[in-house]
Amino acid sequence: MKIWLIGAYGIVSTTAMAGAKAIEKGIVDKTGLVTALPFFAPIEEKVPFKFDFGGHEIRLLPNAFVALKEHWEQNRHFDHEILEHVKEDLTRITAKKGTALNCGSGIKGLGTIDTLEGEGLSLREIVDRISKDMRAFSDRDTVVINVASTEPVPRFSEKFHSTVEGFEQMIDEDRKEFATASMLYVYSAIKLGLPYANFTPSVGSSLPALKKLAVEKGVPHAGNDGKTGETLVKTTLAPMYAYRNLKVEGWMSYNILGDYDGKVLSARDNKESKIVSKDRVLEKALGYAPFSITEIEFFPSLVDNKTAFDFVHFRGFLGKLMKFYFIWDAIDAIVASPLVLDIARLLLFAKKHGISGVVKELAFFFKSPMDCEIVNTYEQFEILKKWFNQLARA
Numbered sequence: 412m413k414i415w416l417i418g419a420y421g422i423v424s425t426t427a428m429a430g431a432k433a434i435e436k437g438i439v440d441k442t443g444l445v446t447a448l449p450f451f452a453p454i455e456e457k458v459p460f461k462f463d464f465g466g467h468e469i470r471l472l473p474n475a476f477v478a479l480k481e482h483w484e485q486n487r488h489f490d491h492e493i494l495e496h497v498k499e500d501l502t503r504i505t506a507k508k509g510t511a512l513n514c515g516s517g518i519k520g521l522g523t524i525d526t527l528e529g530e531g532l533s534l535r536e537i538v539d540r541i542s543k544d545m546r547a548f549s550d551r552d553t554v555v556i557n558v559a560s561t562e563p564v565p566r567f568s569e570k571f572h573s574t575v576e577g578f579e580q581m582i583d584e585d586r587k588e589f590a591t592a593s594m595l596y597v598y599s600a601i602k603l604g605l606p607y608a609n610f611t612p613s614v615g616s617s618l619p620a621l622k623k624l625a626v627e628k629g630v631p632h633a634g635n636d637g638k639t640g641e642t643l644v645k646t647t648l649a650p651m652y653a654y655r656n657l658k659v660e661g662w663m664s665y666n667i668l669g670d671y672d673g674k675v676l677s678a679r680d681n682k683e684s685k686i687v688s689k690d691r692v693l694e695k696a697l698g699y700a701p702f703s704i705t706e707i708e709f710f711p712s713l714v715d716n717k718t719a720f721d722f723v724h725f726r727g728f729l730g731k732l733m734k735f736y737f738i739w740d741a742i743d744a745i746v747a748s749p750l751v752l753d754i755a756r757l758l759l760f761a762k763k764h765g766i767s768g769v770v771k772e773l774a775f776f777f778k779s780p781m782d783c784e785i786v787n788t789y790e791q792f793e794i795l796k797k798w799f800n801q802l803a804r805a
């Protein structure tokens with residue numbers, strides 16, 4: 412299959428590319444991939460483990476290998492030997508210039524950027540260029556995944572964001588103040604009939620107009636924001652309190668991370684999307700909202716290591732207050748990038764079974780699953796398996 416990555420030179424994208432190629436060559440095994448579990452074996456028939464990559468970027472490096480090497484030199488997030496084995500494949504992958512429209516102050520931390528709006532293009536022209544790039548790359552087995560830096564929460568416009576007609580009017584009237592890059596990428600992908608997944612907290616395909624477009628065009632899509640670290644642990648642990656009738660009084664989550672993602676998220680406007688996405692899960696998992704503090708701060712020397720400190724204050728029998736502390740210390744790209752491959756495969760699997768609109772059964776992979784109130788990891792996994800099983804046997 413083919414995957415078009417928005418943010419193709421980021422650490423998650425390039426690690427997904429490197430991992431896919433290393434697995435294809437038999438250098439590493441499939442640990443970390445959900446679709447490699449024996450339960451999902453039937454996926455091999457319809458969506459074999461073989462990938463071509465392309466994408467959009469705003470940091471115009473010569474190719475994906477240069478980007479991977481840059482990330483590797485800072486993070487050493489896998490063995491050097493793997494770098495050598497994937498060099499040729501990734502050198503052949505060159506991203507196309509994308510848009511960073513209304514992507515917030517955080518992207519200044521990315522260094523020199525080059526965008527379509529920087530060429531003075533109108534919204535219609537930007538969409539045409541994005542669509543042309545996607546069309547040239549794609550075939551019937553192509554999925555688009557947004558792994559670009561997190562955008563700020565956009566200002567919602569009833570007129571331009573709630574219907575397909577309104578959205579197209581916004582494009583035709585060049586009302587740039589109401590559009591964000593993620594909306595334009597989704598619009599282009601869905602218009603071309605390409606399944607889309609939003610691995611970021613940016614608005615993406617949750618915009619009502621774009622959800623309607625996906626239904627009209629018969630395109631499956633999923634999101635939002637990959638559930639990879641602290642939130643994965645939180646939504647796995649919180650059900651324990653619910654099942655044992657223990658009352659969570661307060662939950663503090665303090666995340667520190669470096670790298671580009673950390674730099675972008677250290678900007679207040681960009682960070683807000685992420686905090687909203689991380690914060691909602693507790694209320695959904697427990698059935699009530701305990702006192703909560705969620706913070707994300709930039710910590711340069713950590714580079715791609717993300718450390719989360721969590722403190723849970725809970726009440727038990729006889730009203731007694733007790734405490735639980737945990738520290739999650741993981742390499743972000745290592746926990747995130749296999750999910751990009753999993754989501755891409757499962758979305759294509761959905762398309763091949765004629766599924767369109769929001770694929771809420773993929774909630775298992777996301778922090779803020781679209782159209783799904785269930786955040787409990789176990790329940791989400793059961794839903795995913797049931798859905799997969801039904802399709803596989805169809």
Ligand SMILES: NC(=O)c1ccc[n+]([C@@H]2O[C@H](COP(=O)([O-])OP(=O)(O)OC[C@H]3O[C@@H](n4cnc5c(N)ncnc54)[C@H](O)[C@@H]3O)[C@@H](O)[C@H]2O)c1
Pocket residue numbers: 417418419420421422423424467468469470509510511512514518521558559560561592593610611612636637638639640670671672743744746747
């Ligand atoms: N790593 C994780 O565990 C994890 C989990 C959930 C979500 N995410 C999200 O995934 C995204 C990528 O994370 P990362 O660690 O790879 O970040 P990164 O900063 O390494 O990569 C982002 C890439 O996107 C590019 N980019 C930014 N805006 C763009 C735009 N408008 N169009 C095209 N390209 C653009 C940047 O130049 C950069 O190369 C972030 O939004 C992050 O919040 C990551």
